[in-house]
Amino acid sequence: MEEQVKPSVTSSxxxxxxxxxxxxGIFLAGIFLRFYHLGKESVWLDEVLSYEFAxxxxxxxxxxxxxxxxxxxxYLILHPFLSLGIREEILRFPSFLFGCLAIPLVYLLGRELYxxxxxLIAAALxxxxxxxxxYSQEARMYPLFLFCVCLSSYLLLLALRRGExxxxxxYALASALSLYTHYFTIFVLLAQNLYxxxxxxxEKRPRELLVRWLGSQLLILLFFAPWLPVLISQYRSGKGxxxxxxxxxxxxxxxxxxxxxxxxxxxxxxxxxxxxxYIFLALALLGFFYRGRTQASRxxxxxxxxxxxxxxxxxxxxxxxxxxxxxxxxxxxxxxxxLIAGGxxxxxxxxxxxxxxxxxxxSFAYPLYLHFTVLRGTIWREATQVVVMNYRDGDVxxxxxxxxxxxxxxxxxxxxxxxxxxxxxxxxxQAGDKEVGKLKAxxxxxxxxxxxxxxxxxxxxxxxxxxxxxxxxxxNYTFVAQSHGDPELFIFKLRx
Numbered sequence: 001m002e003e004q005v006k007p008s009v010t011s012s013x014x015x016x017x018x019x020x021x022x023x024x025g026i027f028l029a030g031i032f033l034r035f036y037h038l039g040k041e042s043v044w045l046d047e048v049l050s051y052e053f054a055x056x057x058x059x060x061x062x063x064x065x066x067x068x069x070x071x072x073x074x075y076l077i078l079h080p081f082l083s084l085g086i087r088e089e090i091l092r093f094p095s096f097l098f099g100c101l102a103i104p105l106v107y108l109l110g111r112e113l114y115x116x117x118x119x120l121i122a123a124a125l126x127x128x129x130x131x132x133x134x135y136s137q138e139a140r141m142y143p144l145f146l147f148c149v150c151l152s153s154y155l156l157l158l159a160l161r162r163g164e165x166x167x168x169x170x171y172a173l174a175s176a177l178s179l180y181t182h183y184f185t186i187f188v189l190l191a192q193n194l195y196x197x198x199x200x201x202x203e204k205r206p207r208e209l210l211v212r213w214l215g216s217q218l219l220i221l222l223f224f225a226p227w228l229p230v231l232i233s234q235y236r237s238g239k240g241x242x243x244x245x246x247x248x249x250x251x252x253x254x255x256x257x258x259x260x261x262x263x264x265x266x267x268x269x270x271x272x273x274x275x276x277x278y279i280f281l282a283l284a285l286l287g288f289f290y291r292g293r294t295q296a297s298r299x300x301x302x303x304x305x306x307x308x309x310x311x312x313x314x315x316x317x318x319x320x321x322x323x324x325x326x327x328x329x330x331x332x333x334x335x336x337x338x339l340i341a342g343g344x345x346x347x348x349x350x351x352x353x354x355x356x357x358x359x360x361x362x363s364f365a366y367p368l369y370l371h372f373t374v375l376r377g378t379i380w381r382e383a384t385q386v387v388v389m390n391y392r393d394g395d396v397x398x399x400x401x402x403x404x405x406x407x408x409x410x411x412x413x414x415x416x417x418x419x420x421x422x423x424x425x426x427x428x429x430q431a432g433d434k435e436v437g438k439l440k441a442x443x444x445x446x447x448x449x450x451x452x453x454x455x456x457x458x459x460x461x462x463x464x465x466x467x468x469x470x471x472x473x474x475x476n477y478t479f480v481a482q483s484h485g486d487p488e489l490f491i492f493k494l495r496x
């Protein structure tokens with residue numbers, strides 16, 4: 001019989017122990033950090049895509065999603081929120097909500113695997129995690145993905161411990177919801193099924209467990225069956241080829257970046273702070289490999305498979321068909337934090353454990369400071385207002401990367417409905433100066449039609465990586481003004 005670690009719940013339902021108040025404090029801190037400046041920054045392109053997908057009818061949303069590369073659940077959840085208005089806070093609220101709800105859920109998962117203390121450590125790390133806070137304030141599906149993966153894992157462990165069909169059905173439903181959120185759930189299910197196979201073998205291959213296990217997988221397939229043809233069509237369409245063009249094949253650099261982001265977060269910070277990420281890694285590996293007298297094999301096996309198997313399958317598969325992005329791996333992040341909590345359990349003395357947790361939480365301070373003070377795209381909101389308020393007949397608004405015009409249009413729809421400045425998308429100039437001839441012909445045509453150009457120059461390395469557009473305009477037309485940021489806003493006079 002496999003070693004078991006059962007939750008150490010000693011207090012009655014009518015009483016609240018110290019762990020409840022600790023979790024409540026952690027939860028409140030997590031809410032504050034995710035709500036703080038939730039609507040302060042301008043939207044990103046990916047957030048505009050979420051807005052465009054979710055704002056129409058549900059039928060149209062399904063059609064749009066089927067032609068994209070992601071499943072539809074996040075957009076279906078976002079859809080009713082947009083009826084409350086078009087503001088950044090509303091657009092990002094579902095991400096904020098599921099980002100907050102994941103904190104107590106990680107505690108429950110940790111308590112089921114280890115006990116209360118380890119659950120609280122993992123919950124605290126998630127609550128203060130710059131990586132998780134970053135995506136809890138972005139209008140995309142990633143916090144929902146993490147939440148669904150945690151819920152699926154928790155219900156699976158309950159199903160194995162209690163053996164009741166309601167938990168197996170709940171596990172199947174949560175797994176299907178995760179599949180409807182992000183396709184990388186497939187790799188998590190692969191790890192879960194391998195764990196179930198090992199668990200079934202260790203338990204002397206009981207027939208009842210086999211029936212419930214296979215039944216749960218059949219339910220997942222039935223729940224996801226309506227969307228399965230779309231998934232196959234999306235895979236065959238080759239739409240994911242943009243990953244190869246933008247990100248290429250993964251290598252050691254991507255692994256090191258993942259260690260950094262899973263540690264101190266995505267902020268571009270100082271080297272010595274980035275190196276702290278390897279303390280996180282060392283503790284996670286300690287939690288995976290260490291086996292003490294009180295350390296059961298179940299948590300290490302479950303978390304190790306759930307973290308490492310999906311990661312390396314995705315990495316190796318991306319060597320043939322690129323699909324490796326760190327944000328796609330966010331569903332694995334709770335397992336990393338739980339292994340760290342298990343690694344901290346290696347230390348015998350409570351003060352050493354407290355010191356280890358304190359060091360990890362303190363390492364978040366500077367990345368969080370950067371997150372809350374160095375805004376990512378503030379210029380879009382203000383720059384759109386500047387352009388619209390000063391736009392006059394004979395002007396045109398240009399974009400060096402065509403797709404960024406969608407952010408401009410979002411703020412037109414938000415604040416200036418009824419006003420429609422004329423716009424122009426510059427051609428892709430990936431060959432640099434070799435394409436000046438193409439740009440010259442375009443500009444000659446543009447100068448015949450317009451007197452003044454407002455140019456949004458984004459740091460879009462895939463459209464104009466050599467800055468040909470601005471360089472050519474400065475050399476051949478009258479430069480009027482410039483506003484720094486990302487994107488930069490230029491004004492050029494094309495003719496008198």
